[in-house]
Amino acid sequence: MTGEQSERIPLLVLFGSQTGSAQDVAERIGREAKLRQYAPRVMAMDAFDVRLLPEESLVIFVTSTTGQGELPSNMKQSWRFLLRKNLPADSLAGLAHAVFGLGDSGYVQYNVVAKKLTRRLAALGGRAVIEQGLGDDQHPHGYEAALDPWLACLWAALRTEYPLPPGAGYGPWRPYMARVLKNERITAEDHFQDTRHIEVDLGDSGLAYQPGDLLAVFPQQRESALQDFLHRTRLDPDDWVRIQPADPAARVASADVEVRVAALVAGVMDVAGASPRRFFFEVLRCFTRDRAQAERLAYFASPAGREDLSKYNEREGRTALEVLQDFEDATPPLEWLLQAMPRLKPRYFSIASSPRAHPGQAHITAAVVEYATPHRRRKLGVATSWLAGLQPGSPEARVPVWVEPGVMRPPDSDRPMVLIGPGTGVAPFRAFLEDRLAASAQEGAAPVAPSYLYFGCRNEAKDFYYRSFWELSQRSGVLADPGGLVTAFSRDQASKVYVSHRVRETSAQLWAALQQGAVVFVCGSAKKMPQDIAAAFERVCMQEGGMTKAEAAKYMKQLEMKGRYIVEAWS
Ligand SMILES: Cc1cc2nc3c(=O)[nH]c(=O)nc-3n(C[C@H](O)[C@H](O)[C@H](O)COP(=O)(O)OP(=O)(O)OC[C@H]3O[C@@H](n4cnc5c(N)ncnc54)[C@H](O)[C@@H]3O)c2cc1C
């Protein structure tokens, strides 16, 4: 878990609901709480062991009133317990809570359950964070008329009481605009691929991370593509629209915002990156008057046209803008574009630095995506081509980022690691080893078990990323010497050599490391690499451990279950 996650404040939402409305409200509170970085649990009051209530620190109660002022059936037991005469008056001392009631003012016993609960909680020493809220079915907007402002007050009151830890406020809804400190090509100029070592400044954001975490990056789209899109769709970039999140969890009274159309398009719609889905073609057809174009679009959107659509669209990496340019008569309005356009998605990069070695910074290793389609159209990756062009130090060079937890976590430094990272898969291992180096340099540091790095690329002279750092790690004893730096340069000899071959060739040292409790990490392309490495490890077990194939497979499965064989791969 990241520091951020472990610092989430627990919040319990308990509901008493007869026909489901109070449960809906409780679940909404749970979703909103999650968005606000709390750690919510939502359950019916009777599903919770109410004797444990004093151990909770923050509880939101949501309850309806049923019958003639009666309790919903799924809170009766808890209520009986709370009413016990022998409960001391300070039983719930320190319990911060809030109560929202659902009722109907047409009944004499209007919201009586919520009112009684509020009184009883106070009598037992509980502390109301805000006044109880009462929803009324008689209101033209139902209980939500009272719920929306009540929730806005609740979140504001809680935020004052439980401020977010520094950095926890950044996420997809509010990325931190990090300055670019360094943007260096780390492949030879004449190499086919441009791979970048990029350093960003996390400044005073408070964004914290650990080795193994990911830097999420919201890419900025090419200005020329955005202009072409606005022009083609006849959208006025200077129009203002009011937007509201579709997810009710994110919808609070204050969540409606007005944005310029230009900003909405740039931030939400992937204009010139991902290929649109079939639904996009269906929508275009509805807004086309030209018969021939409408027929073609209808064909693409039909089951019969699936194969041809795939050839035209996905396999050619066709973008929404290109499709719109091909079908020039189709001009859907903004509300349909919002539903049908591909969403602009964040990209994740393994963090290649240790916060101990580079406080306040995050480094990534980004391979710029560039390829040709079957019809020889040149395609560039949206995020990586944009990142590659950022000028360090320039005020415009800002990268919207936040931190996401990765699946890999280095073990304590007395345990060896086997790090298998071909290509940019090696990025997180720079963070792992930097961290061990920094830790071992501290006074009184515990001894570090030497690890093994397996790196693969095309040519030793062209794309051997971070070579001097691995060599330093070996000299410092963080990587085993000899044997700790194993390389496979696939194109430096007549026959191709990959890291999986090296795993087999070095079976004795790997088997010994496994016997010493090593944790194996495999990171990089999801295409074929993880299977090849897994197969190579099975061979190691068979050769060195004298196992049958089935025994080796079982042994590997067990390693995986124990968290000693961890794969992070992407396509
Ligand atoms: C957990 C995780 C960690 C990651 N870590 C790293 C990292 O450390 N470094 C790194 O560089 N990337 C990393 N990635 C990948 C990264 O998130 C992006 O997907 C990648 O950089 C491409 O983004 P882009 O916007 O430039 O390309 P996009 O515009 O998204 O284009 C990529 C798409 O183009 C297509 N494509 C690419 N090449 C070809 C081809 N040869 N033929 C046909 N189609 C092709 C594929 O559909 C691919 O999905 C990671 C991903 C994950 C999930």
Ligand SMILES: Cc1cc2nc3c(=O)[nH]c(=O)nc-3n(C[C@H](O)[C@H](O)[C@H](O)COP(=O)(O)O)c2cc1C
């Ligand atoms: C049979 C019945 C009896 C009700 N009795 C009361 C009542 O006595 N007092 C009140 O304020 N609301 C009363 N209501 C209104 C409900 O509390 C309200 O509709 C609430 O939203 C239902 O929430 P629930 O689905 O979580 O039970 C009653 C509703 C029904 C259907």
